[in-house]
Amino acid sequence: MNYNFLNLYDSNLPYIDELKQAALRVIESGRYLDGEETSTLEKEIAEYLGSSNAIAVSNGLDAIRLIFRALIEEGRLSEGDEILFPSNTFIASVLPLSELGLLPKPVPVNPHTHNLDFNRVRNFISPQTKGILLVHLYGSPCWDMPLLSELKERGLLIIEDNAQAFGAESCEPGFHGSSKCGALADAAAISFYPTKNLGALGDAGMVVTSDSRLASDVRTLARYGSDRRYHHIYRGYNNRMDELQAAFLRVKLPHIDKENYRRAEIAGIYGAKINHPDVTTPEIFKDGRQVWHQYVITSSRRDELKEFLRKNGIDTDIHYPVPPQSQPCYKDFFSGEIRGEAEHLANSILSLPIANINPEDALKISEKINEFPI
């Protein structure tokens, strides 16, 4: 047996001819930024998700930063406001918040879904809490309409980090009628980092929102704060997406549902076949649609299991070994109360191969996991 965790060349191989044609089209167009590929991709993504605005940007982190910076410029958030975020996520969810002077506040996650624990969110709301960043981690929709409607009524802004769940669907529609992750709340950030389900061949991202004022401010901020040529209303950034990346993404977008179904099939096999007393498989939702950016099992003997699988030719990974609030860059920034629980989860999670394998491989990997000595 020899299973890589991920091979990006293999992921792109089915589209290689179309990708080459797309690259050639851009090279020969003489237009490398702010051209037709980008504007068409924006329309295609907005339509796919069921939102009215999509703004192509440089990457997922910048997409999150642009949303929060625009909300600050609009006076809807101010320095020192608290933003809740799930304690199990990639650090890029949190970095833009602290950079902008907001106060990210970690909230516990549900050990079965690895997503925000909706039952405990209320306990973390204080008079300073002005928003919540939902992360659809591992491709699982993180949405609870009754709770989130209540938070919205209380005036909280609800933002999605949809870096990992492109194509996923919640069981209930969001505030604007679409049930697709990325179009559920006030605004969403998307990442097209090469390893994501819809991955570019370099960095790329998108902001999606039904709020046209927010969309316009994000667009302005991403272009040096300029609302028209050489007129700067904000001290902005340069956060454009390359035409080349937009063209690549347009090749892959029509195939994303098929790709996500393949991932769901693999997840179904893992879920049905892995049965080891020391291993817990992730919850498969009865309603809604997960897109399995990662398939993450848990085990109290995680390190031993990882080593056992490595010796048997199965490469695994950990998303993420250290939660953001426990990272050295945030030493003394967060209070300690929630760290233990999040670190305990981080020490038990293990991501199995899912991106480049077929159902037969998933069966063999499941069998090997079941052979892990007790």
Ligand SMILES: *Cc1c(COP(=O)(O)O)cnc(C)c1O
């Ligand atoms: C990948 C990722 C990001 C950052 O996206 P980049 O395009 O790499 O900047 C943010 N949040 C989560 C949850 C991610 O997985």
